[in-house]
Amino acid sequence: MSVKVIFHGQSNVEIHSGSHGIQIDPFYSGNPVCDTRADKVNPQYILLTHAHSDHVADAESIARRTGAEIVSNYEITLHYGARKLKTQPMNHGGAVELPFGRVYMTIAFHTSAFDDGSYGGQPAGFIIQTGGKTIYHAGDTALFGDMELLGKLFPIDLACLPIGDRFTMGPRDALLAAQMLKAKHVLPMHYNTFPMIAQDGDAFARQLTEHNIAGHALKPGQSLEL
Numbered sequence: 001m002s003v004k005v006i007f008h009g010q011s012n013v014e015i016h017s018g019s020h021g022i023q024i025d026p027f028y029s030g031n032p033v034c035d036t037r038a039d040k041v042n043p044q045y046i047l048l049t050h051a052h053s054d055h056v057a058d059a060e061s062i063a064r065r066t067g068a069e070i071v072s073n074y075e076i077t078l079h080y081g082a083r084k085l086k087t088q089p090m091n092h093g094g095a096v097e098l099p100f101g102r103v104y105m106t107i108a109f110h111t112s113a114f115d116d117g118s119y120g121g122q123p124a125g126f127i128i129q130t131g132g133k134t135i136y137h138a139g140d141t142a143l144f145g146d147m148e149l150l151g152k153l154f155p156i157d158l159a160c161l162p163i164g165d166r167f168t169m170g171p172r173d174a175l176l177a178a179q180m181l182k183a184k185h186v187l188p189m190h191y192n193t194f195p196m197i198a199q200d201g202d203a204f205a206r207q208l209t210e211h212n213i214a215g216h217a218l219k220p221g222q223s224l225e226l
Contacts, residue, residue, distance in 0.1 A: 045098060073105070171204045
């Protein structure tokens, strides 16, 4: 089965697998590079890596309009559950079976809080297995050694890795992460949305190619089929 991945800037990614729509870190409103609006997407599931506004900005409005279930850590699902939205709580090292496949939550090294300062639990990444493909969305994270273990545990077809530096890995560390993960394809993310995280995505993609990894520096609105 073909799995389609659409990039909308920052860490905002849609996955389409058969009739299933999966939204990760919906940042449409206030995203200066985004190609579309939140009211144009219709996922059944919304995966949130952490509580920062550039990752959860449109989670509530999309979930309320579509009835999508929010999949995230315990604290984030408590937050949205209190707003009468459907949730699927989980935590690091745990997995949940959903109609489209399987979601495994990984660690991420970052911070997590809502705009009002309330606690957003521990940040995370996700391994998503759907349509015979395995996609790793790292969330916001530094490089960490257990990425090598993830590469041993999962046959990663696509790794979505932050390269913006300052708040996450930069290109140098993301290149090493891609090798540790043994990823076949890499989508750089969390860069060029704001001046402080400006990077050359095309140059990063070329570096990946030198290591026999297919790099895809997609522009917002572009897609990749696995």
